[in-house]
Amino acid sequence: MAACAALVLAACGGTTGNEATDSDKPLVYGVFATPLEEPWDGAIHAALQSAADDGEIVYRHTDNNNSDDKMTRTLRDLLANEQPDIIFGDAFASEDATREVAADNLDTAFVFGSGEKPVDPNFDVFDNWLQDPAYLAGMLAGGITKSNTIGVVAAMPIPEVNRIVNAFTMGVQERNPAATVKVTFINSFFDPTTAKQAALAQVAQGADVLFAERAGVIEAAKEEGLPVIGMMVDQKAEAPQNVVTSLVWDMRPTVNHVIEQLNEGTLTDEGNDLGEFSFMKNGGSSLAPINTDVPGGVPQELIDEVEARKQAILDGDFVTPVDESAPSGSTTVGE
Amino acid sequence: MTDLAYLALITAMVTAATPLVLGALGELLCERAGVLNLGIEGTMYAGAFVGFLVAGNAGSPWTGLAAAVGIGVLAGLLVAFLTVTFGVNQHVAGIGTTLLLIASCDFANRLLYGAGTVPQVPKFPLLFPDVPVAGQYLLTYITFLLVVPAVFLTLRSTGFGLQLRAVGENPEAADAAGISVARTRYAALVIGGVLMAVGGAFLSLAILGSFTLNITNGRGWVCVALVIFARWRVVPAVLGGLLFAFVEALQLQLVITPAFAAVPREVMIALPYLVVILALALSGRNLRYPGAYLQPYRHT
Numbered sequence: 001m002a003a004c005a006a007l008v009l010a011a012c013g014g015t016t017g018n019e020a021t022d023s024d025k026p027l028v029y030g031v032f033a034t035p036l037e038e039p040w041d042g043a044i045h046a047a048l049q050s051a052a053d054d055g056e057i058v059y060r061h062t063d064n065n066n067s068d069d070k071m072t073r074t075l076r077d078l079l080a081n082e083q084p085d086i087i088f089g090d091a092f093a094s095e096d097a098t099r100e101v102a103a104d105n106l107d108t109a110f111v112f113g114s115g116e117k118p119v120d121p122n123f124d125v126f127d128n129w130l131q132d133p134a135y136l137a138g139m140l141a142g143g144i145t146k147s148n149t150i151g152v153v154a155a156m157p158i159p160e161v162n163r164i165v166n167a168f169t170m171g172v173q174e175r176n177p178a179a180t181v182k183v184t185f186i187n188s189f190f191d192p193t194t195a196k197q198a199a200l201a202q203v204a205q206g207a208d209v210l211f212a213e214r215a216g217v218i219e220a221a222k223e224e225g226l227p228v229i230g231m232m233v234d235q236k237a238e239a240p241q242n243v244v245t246s247l248v249w250d251m252r253p254t255v256n257h258v259i260e261q262l263n264e265g266t267l268t269d270e271g272n273d274l275g276e277f278s279f280m281k282n283g284g285s286s287l288a289p290i291n292t293d294v295p296g297g298v299p300q301e302l303i304d305e306v307e308a309r310k311q312a313i314l315d316g317d318f319v320t321p322v323d324e325s326a327p328s329g330s331t332t333v334g335e
Numbered sequence: 336m337t338d339l340a341y342l343a344l345i346t347a348m349v350t351a352a353t354p355l356v357l358g359a360l361g362e363l364l365c366e367r368a369g370v371l372n373l374g375i376e377g378t379m380y381a382g383a384f385v386g387f388l389v390a391g392n393a394g395s396p397w398t399g400l401a402a403a404v405g406i407g408v409l410a411g412l413l414v415a416f417l418t419v420t421f422g423v424n425q426h427v428a429g430i431g432t433t434l435l436l437i438a439s440c441d442f443a444n445r446l447l448y449g450a451g452t453v454p455q456v457p458k459f460p461l462l463f464p465d466v467p468v469a470g471q472y473l474l475t476y477i478t479f480l481l482v483v484p485a486v487f488l489t490l491r492s493t494g495f496g497l498q499l500r501a502v503g504e505n506p507e508a509a510d511a512a513g514i515s516v517a518r519t520r521y522a523a524l525v526i527g528g529v530l531m532a533v534g535g536a537f538l539s540l541a542i543l544g545s546f547t548l549n550i551t552n553g554r555g556w557v558c559v560a561l562v563i564f565a566r567w568r569v570v571p572a573v574l575g576g577l578l579f580a581f582v583e584a585l586q587l588q589l590v591i592t593p594a595f596a597a598v599p600r601e602v603m604i605a606l607p608y609l610v611v612i613l614a615l616a617l618s619g620r621n622l623r624y625p626g627a628y629l630q631p632y633r634h635t
Binding site: 037190192202233238329330 | 340343344347350351441444445448449450451452453455461464538542543544545547548549550552583584587588590591592593595596600601604
């Protein structure tokens, strides 16, 4: 019984964030449209939590504000009652509604994941610009495939997903023009069972390297004994013998920049597109350490090639093309 | 069409049909006893979560499966308590149960794992992984070789099956014949709940070895449709589950086949549902519902 009570108390702490102990620190609110378990919002949450752990901010959050109505109500409610300095969130489910609330609260900075433009003076936007690690992962996949067929299981053809899948395909193309990339959209952000089935269907059609843009694919790779590329965080622990590398999104540079601007007093001067802070050269995204202990191994010369390209991206000598058009289900990249 | 991997298609069909067949048979038992159990989606979800949770803590998928059976019993008892003992509207009781179970599991998931990565837990291995079609999980074998015949024979040839059908068709007559309507319906809902929960646990303990939000993703509702499609008969329900799973597996192959590149992917994704709707439209006319469908019974 006591354990139960402790759990419930812990839950309250978990969902409302830590108590404000230091009134000097800015109060930052995370207002998310999906449950925190969703990896996209999970990455934002993790960065804000780490900033709070470093003592830079006081962080609280609320999630699952999945409609215009809920998002608006939550935002107005906490603006009236808690007066946060900054609100982070994702606006994809309610682009107009979040901008409307921002327009009524010009002293608060709104920093939202969004597919649209920033709004002066206080609505900044960011996005997961993972095309750089996606390109590098594509080079790797193109280099280790033996059947010249690579399977990608992704959520749905929206710009945020398309540019990652397309950059991956371009990376494959550079390294292996004869390869075919098969792309399946499962039409859901959260359906690992279907994602796994989709991956198995790709394996049945010859794919011997998989890219798990969505959860569920790594399990298929494990069962089939194939190399797989993870997404959002380094997923090596899930299958140490299969995960070659992962595309990693780190929101900390974006968060750091926003806090800096707040301290300088310039945060609400104009609306900015903070997308660049998710680029690899700014530390906002990366390719997880390459794991050579996978079926078929990874040749050293391939690793060297990928590392060289990574350096070119970091130095600004190579800019990964951004293509947000919907990829087709099966593309032979050489054509 | 030559690009299709036919054996892989059949393999995928049988795997994907397993949770649908378990759920549909569970629902069928409830409905043949006169209770529409819309708690199915939540019961499958709870089976998936509790199975995952216990398997992780106990270190064995078998313990997880046993726990899923336990939660299936509880979920069945809850629906029975509401619909049989209290005679609550079955739609409300069922949907309420589903909402309660899904929200409870998500809440517990948040408490235990925060927003972080959910761990991998011990899962059932594939049997005969290198043999086409036969490469399935043990639960799939149990479902098709034991559960399906058992449910079929129980309904057709046992005293309990006769009682179950009697209370679903004409509870007054069953009561007059000395059959306890309440006890029979409780039994049907509990057994049905167990089958549903095991169907859900198949997702977490066999397919994924983990748990994610929305793991059942509407499969329970598909089962409800399958039971109507099958006109409350066991064999058509199994065939319906296989058909749905086949079309699902087929679309996943077609979508990456160059010959079908011109077909919009939305059409592909809708394909399994279109087939079920079509099948329902064709087979669902002049339905003869179980006589006491949706009706609570009071012993007087």
